Amino acid sequence: xxxxxxxxxxxxxxxxxxxxxxxxxxxxxxxxxxxxxxxxxxxxxxxxxxxxxxxxxxxxxxxxxxxxxxxxxxxxxxxxxxxxxxxxxxxxxxxxxxxxxxxxxxxxxxxxxxxxxxxxxxxxxxxxxxxxxxxxxxxxxxxxxxxxxxxxxxxxxxxxxxxxxxxxxxxxxxxxxxxxxxxxxxxxxxxxxxxxxxxxxxxxxxxxxxxxxxxxxxxxxxxxxxxxxxxxxxxxxxxxxxxxxxxxxxxxxxxxxxxxxxxxxxxxxxxxxxxxxxxxxxxxxxxxxxxxxxxxxxxxxxxxxxxxxx
Amino acid sequence: xxxxxxxxxxxxxxxxxxxxxxxxxxxxxxxxxxxxxxxxxxxxxxxxxxxxxxxxxxxxxxxxxxxxxxxxxxxxxxxxxxxxxxxxxxxxxxxxxxxxxxxxxxxxxxxxxxxxxxxxxxxxxxxxxxxxxxxxxxxxxxxxxxxxxxxxxxxxxxxxxxxxxxxxxxxxxxxxxxxxxxxxxxxxxxxxxxxxxxxxxxxxxxxxxxxxxxxxxxxxxxxxxxxxxxxxxxxxxxxxxxxxxxxxxxxxxxxxxxxxxxxxxxxxxxxxxxxxxxxxxxxxxxxxxxxxxxxxxxxxxxxxxxxxxxxxxx
Numbered sequence: 001x002x003x004x005x006x007x008x009x010x011x012x013x014x015x016x017x018x019x020x021x022x023x024x025x026x027x028x029x030x031x032x033x034x035x036x037x038x039x040x041x042x043x044x045x046x047x048x049x050x051x052x053x054x055x056x057x058x059x060x061x062x063x064x065x066x067x068x069x070x071x072x073x074x075x076x077x078x079x080x081x082x083x084x085x086x087x088x089x090x091x092x093x094x095x096x097x098x099x100x101x102x103x104x105x106x107x108x109x110x111x112x113x114x115x116x117x118x119x120x121x122x123x124x125x126x127x128x129x130x131x132x133x134x135x136x137x138x139x140x141x142x143x144x145x146x147x148x149x150x151x152x153x154x155x156x157x158x159x160x161x162x163x164x165x166x167x168x169x170x171x172x173x174x175x176x177x178x179x180x181x182x183x184x185x186x187x188x189x190x191x192x193x194x195x196x197x198x199x200x201x202x203x204x205x206x207x208x209x210x211x212x213x214x215x216x217x218x219x220x221x222x223x224x225x226x227x228x229x230x231x232x233x234x235x236x237x238x239x240x241x242x243x244x245x246x247x248x249x250x251x252x253x254x255x256x257x258x259x260x261x262x263x264x265x266x267x268x269x270x271x272x273x274x275x276x277x278x279x280x281x282x283x284x285x286x287x288x289x290x291x292x293x294x295x296x297x298x299x300x301x302x303x304x305x306x307x308x309x310x
Numbered sequence: 311x312x313x314x315x316x317x318x319x320x321x322x323x324x325x326x327x328x329x330x331x332x333x334x335x336x337x338x339x340x341x342x343x344x345x346x347x348x349x350x351x352x353x354x355x356x357x358x359x360x361x362x363x364x365x366x367x368x369x370x371x372x373x374x375x376x377x378x379x380x381x382x383x384x385x386x387x388x389x390x391x392x393x394x395x396x397x398x399x400x401x402x403x404x405x406x407x408x409x410x411x412x413x414x415x416x417x418x419x420x421x422x423x424x425x426x427x428x429x430x431x432x433x434x435x436x437x438x439x440x441x442x443x444x445x446x447x448x449x450x451x452x453x454x455x456x457x458x459x460x461x462x463x464x465x466x467x468x469x470x471x472x473x474x475x476x477x478x479x480x481x482x483x484x485x486x487x488x489x490x491x492x493x494x495x496x497x498x499x500x501x502x503x504x505x506x507x508x509x510x511x512x513x514x515x516x517x518x519x520x521x522x523x524x525x526x527x528x529x530x531x532x533x534x535x536x537x538x539x540x541x542x543x544x545x546x547x548x549x550x551x552x553x554x555x556x557x558x559x560x561x562x563x564x565x566x567x568x569x570x571x572x573x574x575x576x577x578x579x580x581x582x583x584x585x586x587x588x589x590x591x592x593x594x595x596x597x598x599x600x601x602x603x604x605x606x607x608x609x610x611x612x613x614x615x616x617x618x619x620x621x622x623x624x
Contacts, residue, residue, distance in 0.1 A: 014374030017329030018336075018399075022378070025400055052326075059325045063333045080337075081400040083441065092434040095427060099418050111411035115404060119438075122402045174596060187414070189421045245485030247505070277503075280593035283616035298621035303596035305614050308607070 020056055024067050024076045027121070027128070031072045066125075077125035085127045090134040093119070104150060104187075106157035149194065149211045156196040156211060159184040165220040168198060171213045173272060181220060182207065183229075190273065197270070204232040208270040231268045235288045238262040242284035263288070275300070331359065332371050336380070336395065343385060343392035402442040409450050416454055425499035425506060426469045432457055456506050459524050465499075467529055468508055472498040477513070477533040483525045491530055492521070495541065499523065516543050517582035548579045549601040550591055562590075576601070588613070 019037055023029040038049035038056075060067060066077040076082070085093070097116060103109040123131060159166055162184075169179045182198035188208050189195070195208035196217075238246045239261045246262055248254045255263040266274060278285050279300065287294045331353070338344060338352055346365050353363045372382055372393065379399035384391050397403070404412075412435065419428055432455050439448035452458065457465060471478050475495055482492045494510035500520070501507075507520035553574035561567070561577065569576040581587050584606060591598050591610060600607045 008373055009370045010374040010377050011328060011332070011370050013326050013328035014332035014371055015378060017326060017332060018375075018378040022399060055324060055326045056329060059329045059333070062325065062330065079400070081398075081402075083402060083438075088430060089434050089437075092427070092431050095419070095423060095431065096415055099415055099422070103414070103418070107407065108411045108414045111405075111407040112415055115408040115411060118402060118404075118408075189417045241486060276593045276595070279595050280589045282588075282592055282613045283620070286620040294621060298618070300595050301614055301618045301621065304598075305611070305618065307596065307599040308611050308614075310611065310615075 017056060017059060020060065021065065021079070024060075024065065024074060025079065025081075027076055029074045031069070031074065034074055075125065079124070081122070082124040083119060083122040083127065084124045085130070087130060087134055090127070090131050093131070094134060104154040104157050106154060107161055108157070152211045152214065153187065153194055155217065156184070156187055156214075159196070159217060159219070160186050162219070166198070167218045167220055168196075168209065169215040169217075170209050171215065177215070180207075188270075195270075199229050201229075203271075204230050205271040206231070206268060208273060232290060234266045234269075234274060234290070234293060236264050236266070236278060237286045237288055238264055238281070238284060239286075240284045242281055331363075332374060334359070335368070335371050336375060336398075339375075339382065339393055339395040340398070343383075343394035345387075345390045345392050347390070349393075404442065404444050404447050406446070409444075409447055412447065413450055413454055416451075420456065420501055425501055428501065429457060429465050429469065429499075433462065456501065456504070457523075460506075460526075464526065464528065465523070468496065468499060468523075468526070471529070471532060472496040472508075478529055479531040479533070480508070480521065481527040481530050482521060483527055485525075489527065493533075494519065494521075511541055511543060511582075513541060516541055518543070518586075519583060520586065543582045545580055545582050546584060546603065546606065548581065548584070548587060548603065548606055549576060550579070551576050551599045551601055552594060553597050553599075584609075 016037055020034070023034060023037070035045050035049055035053060036043075038052040039045050040049075057067065063080075065079040067074050068077055069075075078084075093116065096112075100109060100112050100116065103112070120128075120131070164184075165181060166184055167179065167181050169177065172178045180198075180200050181202065182200045185197040185199055185206070187194060188197045190208060194211045196211060196214065197206060197208050199206050239259075243260050243262045246254075246264075248262075248264065249266070249269070251268045252264050252266045254265075257263065275297070278287065278297070287297050334352075334356065335349065338349065344352070346368055349368050350363055350365075353359045353361055375395070375398075376382055380395050381397045383394050383396045385394070386392075416431070416435075419431055423431065432451065435451045436448065436455075439445075439451060475497060477493065477495050479491050479493050481489060483489050493513040494508075495513070497509045497511065497518075499506055500509055502520075506523040508523055508526060509518065509520050511517070512519040549568070551574050562579070564581055565577055565579045567575050568578045579587055588606075588610065591600060592613065600610050
């Protein structure tokens with residue numbers, strides 16, 4: 001039986017079989033809901049409705065959709081589009097859910113919750129049963145930083161979402177109080193420390209500021225236009241054994257010299273992380289440019305030597 | 311279907327024949343793009359259908375599929391237009407925001423979960439992306455994965471060997487000496503500085519060492535069980551002072567706080583690998599001072615002086 005004008009003609013049986021799948025895709029459907037699909041034009045359920053329902057149930061069966069009836073309720077056990085997970089995979093879902101519960105409230109947490117609930121809706125019957133038995137992992141310290149700075153992290157998330165320029169004041173790793181205007185970027189994670197990643201247009205550097213060291217953040221009153229991010233290039237030389245094993249990062253380019261040394265051009269790495277990394281390389285590394293960073297490094301070395309009364 | 315077959319023909323009064331044909335078309339268009347002729351041919355040769363179906367009927371079926379929420383795309387090819395279902399109401403859709411949120415949670419797990427769990431998570435997300443046909447999710451996992459370029463079977467084997475602290479020989483692509491066999495007692499995988507390391511006790515140097523996972527080419531041999539106590543390792547106790555930390559010091563397993571002062575903490579590290587500890591201490595910069603032993607303290611000073619020389623011409 002076809003309806004409507006030729007270009008939009010559709011078939012009742014086609015529609016009905018998919019409407020039936022849609023009902024079952026929810027996981028459970030009552031008999032009264034299902035039989036309504038087979039009511040006549042007046043909405044009356046008759047003996048014919050039952051015969052039709054049986055025919056459609058048989059059709060689903062041969063297509064591979066496993067629906068079982070129990071006490072006036074149809075329960076979906078398996079369908080070609082359902083997700084089947086084993087115990088190990090469900091354990092990972094539990095791990096993700098655990099970590100999610102510690103995320104600050106915000107867009108990301110909401111999106112992840114949607115992802116997980118969509119996934120769980122698509123579980124087949126066996127997976128649903130199994131998931132009730134697999135306890136989410138509780139042995140992991142996912143709370144490392146979140147509990148202590150939960151509200152600060154939430155605030156930082158909000159600044160990132162708003163994307164407005166901010167004035168941020170924080171204590172840097174050497175104990176100095178630093179104030180700067182910046183564009184909030186995203187929440188980042190470094191060695192179990194949650195940081196607010198910001199871009200500072202004045203220096204053309206990214207800064208990852210540990211949430212716990214932030215004194216205050218203010219949205220700039222003047223709603224300045226977002227400036228395009230232009231990063232300062234930091235060029236440094238890597239020598240000796242380190243040159244052989246140095247792994248060029250995604251945001252770096254390298255040039256090899258005749259003596260095997262590498263000239264690395266780094267763009268866009270958080271300046272504090274970069275300094276920490278280069279310091280770690282010891283005498284195998286030397287900053288070439290910009291000059292003021294060379295000076296900063298030199299001062300840092302001097303300051304460290306003072307620790308040894310030198 | 312066999313249940314509904316009598317004398318080699320389907321007893322159509324037991325099923326919705328049209329419903330069945332539309333389900334078959336649904337599957338066909340999900341698999342790959344097809345022309346009307348190919349769809350006709352599919353119905354003609356199907357063992358249960360064996361029927362000539364007109365283009366008009368196929369159009370009606372397609373309109374019905376669209377009506378229930380399928381998005382059918384048409385692409386022109388030299389042999390004619392091909393039709394393909396690009397989305398349907400039953401699929402598990404992952405939008406851009408959800409993908410971004412998955413990357414966030416991956417980063418959190420990187421900092422907190424064990425490498426074994428991280429690997430299982432990585433595998434799970436890849437499998438899920440493949441299962442639901444989300445290229446976007448797969449692309450983002452491949453981009454952020456810390457296991458890129460390493461075979462899954464190798465990671466699995468290393469995790470297993472580490473569980474039992476097995477003595478193994480690995481084929482390692484050393485930056486200094488090229489590919490070579492290294493014997494070690496595997497202690498576990500760890501994540502540090504955006505990289506995965508295999509931690510173990512090197513039997514050549516009798517010290518704790520970390521090997522970059524992406525430089526391990528293979529496990530050449532798994533030997534008999536050997537415990538760390540069987541290897542003579544030279545440990546050194548290093549004391550250092552860490553001052554004014556605002557972000558919280560991440561103590562390693564072999565470290566302990568021995569004293570907390572007003573502006574600093576005194577830490578004692580018990581290590582067999584002074585090279586790794588030296589790098590850690592240098593990374594703290596002016597925040598850290600080595601207190602003992604004298605020779606290690608002198609080594610740090612000597613390195614700092616060499617570093618200073620590089621900047622002296624300015």
